[in-house]
Amino acid sequence: MESDLVQKIISNPKYKELKSKRNVFGWTLTLLMMIVYYGFILLVAFDKELLGRKLGEGVMTVGIPVGFGVIIFTVIITTIYVRRANREYDELSEAIAKEVLK
Secondary structure, three states, X not given: OHHHHHHHHHHOHHHHHHHHHHHHHHHHHHHHHHHHHHXXXXXXXXXXXXXXXXXXXXXXXXXXXXXXXXXXXXHHHHHHHHHHHHHHHHHHHHHHHHHHXX
């Protein structure tokens, strides 16, 4: 019974659509995160002078807001993924469950 249910889910076209959309979107966000993160690491490694440049008269350097930017970017793309998953992927999952459990 269980393997029959699994086969119904796997053969469902909406499941294939869900899997494809989720994979493409997930890998796109992963690539963006890697560019931002490794871009920051490369700046740390190869352009310390830029990140160490002071902003104004205080102790703030360019590296501090850039580092916060990396963290903020992570929160933003996580929020984007969660919203899309809640809106689009959950609807597809529910549609698949309804079709398969008929």
